[in-house]
Structure formats: structure tokens, C-alpha cells
Amino acid sequence: MNTENSLPQFAICILEEQTQLTLADLCRACAVHEAQIIELVDVGVLEPLGREPARWRFGGASLHRARTALRLQRDLDIDLAGAALALELLDEIETLRARLRAMGVKY
């Protein structure tokens, strides 16, 4: 019963709001080489602040965008430009679904 109290508590942060990631952080989190993250920037999936790769700072939401794009690329055997398109369409579908939910429409 009282084991709950003895569980460790953790410092937490909301990834999307309180985190900035470097190129190296993203590579590690996605387990890929720099070249692939740079390609994700080239096709517009990720939009870092900063001029050159060494100074890039990515918002926290980049992590899941990058992971999803890389998963789509690997699993569906498509290139990153195709994955970028899929991601944009998925975002749009999600926005529309959220709007439907807000209006109380079941889909």
C-alpha cells in the first residue's frame, strides 16, 4: 500500500516548451548520423534557429517530428522528402480531427 510513497520522484520538463536541442542531442535521441538530421532540415521537416549546423538549436517538438519522419522513411521505404510530405498531411489531419473533436463530432 505505501510503496507509492517510496517511489522516486523526478525532475520533469515539458519537452515541447522548456527544451532546446542541439544537432548532437537530436542525433543521439534518434540514433542516427548527423547527415540524416541535416537532410531533415534540408527537406523542411525541422526548422532550427541558428545559421550553421554547429549553432543550430531545435525546439523540443523537433524530436518527435524527426523520429516520426525517420520511422516513416525506414518502414515504408520512402525518401525523406516523401516522409516530409506524409508528416505534413498527418499534421493537417490531426488539426482537422482536433477541430472535429472540439465541435463534438465523432469521426
Add this chain to the structure above:
Amino acid sequence: MEFKDYYKIMGVARDATQDEIKRTYRKLARKYHPDVSKEPNAEARFKELGEAYEVLKDAEKRAAYDQLGANYEGGQEFRPPPDWNTGFEFGGGGSSGGDAADYSDFFASLFGRDFRAGGAGRASPHAKGEDHHARVLIDLEDTYRGATRTITLRVPAVDAQGHVITRERALNVTIPRGIREGQHIRLSGQGSAGMGKGQPGDLYLQIEFRAHPLYRADGRDLYLDLPVAPWEAALGATVKVPTLGGIVELKIPEGSASGRKLRLKGRGIPGNPPGDCYVILAIALPPADSEAAKAFYRKMAQELNFNPRTKMGV
């Protein structure tokens, strides 16, 4: 252990060509990819397809599987014959759907658990541990007030005998006030242990809201359907509205139609700036369930001279 009929899983004939198998896989992979699909069983189906394709796309594995599978049907109890795979050599490599570590015991008994599907391997002896990802369901009240939740994660691990088992791990996680659906909480160092001196990975929890009886969330904003009486909508009124932060009073302007959206500024999910709560009016009809009520409706019909269909020209 159950025999798995990989042909049936992919829906292809036993004599399908390699090209047919590839085409079928690609089509099904697009349909069931967990990032794309909203099918409830997409993830399980996608893994199953990945495993089937891993065997059938490879001429050597397929030949070995065919030889073995001639006498079995899907779901049948299966035990691999000793030395069943002598004479076949399996190379890893190639990409695959799913992760080889997730393949079934059936697959592992035939092709080994160590089989790695291609992809970025980690050669470094001090590599950082893997990140873990999980979803948590919370209530809207949790994001309004902030909350502590005990979360139980099922973590695959390898026991002393080298078998893959699932361990349960409980964590107390503070849900930050104002977190929105789809956002992630990062718990540093709570993923897999690193290799050698490598740091442990991180744990990411994706937030989902449990369906709420009153409110629907869209980003930081909340939506609430508010029933109002016809006279409240027609004449205007000040009514009580439940919000996450408690009851507030809302002024309904006179002449409001059903579906009218009124905004309670800052009464949505907290933040900087906080979201709003949109109240959508729904005019509720008093039931005509007594003689007096019926008489009243008849009186309205006579006196109001109201045709709700004038715009239709009828």
C-alpha cells in the same frame, strides 16, 4: 508455441513471387503503420507484418520456412525439429518493419533472437542507453491543477538464462500544470542503462487526455456544450457555467441562436497565455409532458406566428 502462417498474415498465396510479396508488404505497411493508421490494432498488425515480411522477402529464409511449414497451419502448436535449419545460412541486413527484438517466439525459435534487422547499429562500447517512449492517459483536471501520477511501465529485459522477459517498473511522475494533449514529458536518465560508461537514456511520456464528460480540448482551449432554455436564449440571461476552475456566471445575449459560441477568456488550460473556454449554446426544449405544458405550446403556436422554415420557401 504457435505456428505462424506468414502467408496468411500477409494475405498472399504460397506461390506468390518475390515482387508480389514486396508490393503487398508495402501496401499493407502504409495502411497499418502506427504513425499513419488509426486502426486500433495497427501496432500489433504492423509488427506481425514486419515479421512475416522479414521471412518471406528473403529467398533463403522463405525456402527454409516453406520446407518446415508444409505440414503446419496457423495457430497450430509448433515445436521446431532439431537441426531443422542445417543447410541454410541466414544473413542479417536489409530494412524491416518493426524491430527484430519484438518478433515472436516462433520467429526466434527459427531464426534466433539475436537476429538484427539492419539499421543504425551502435558499436560504441560506451553508448548512451536507449530512450524509452510511452503514453500516459491523464484527466483534464490533472493538467488544470497539476498532479502526481504513478505510472507503471512494462520494460523488456533479459533474465539470467538469457530469456527476454517483461518487467514492471513503477514511477511517480509529476504532471506539470498546463500540459496539453500530444505534448511530451521528458524524464532524464530514466530510459535504458547505458553501455559501459555511457549515460542512461531518457524516458518520454506522451500525454493523452481521457475523454471528459463535459469538456473537449483543442490545444489550450476547451469546448463545452451548454444547454439553455428557449427563454434564456431569446430574452438573454445570466446563467451558471461549470469550468475546470469552478462555477462562473455567463451572460447570454438576447436573441442567441442554438450553436452560438461564447468565450470565457482564460478559462481553458492554464499557461502563458492560458487557453479559453468556449461555451456552445444548445437550446433545450421543455418537454410537453403535461396538459398545461401542451396548452402552453399551443398558445405559443397561435400567438407567435413563427415559421422556422421561411428561408426554405415553404
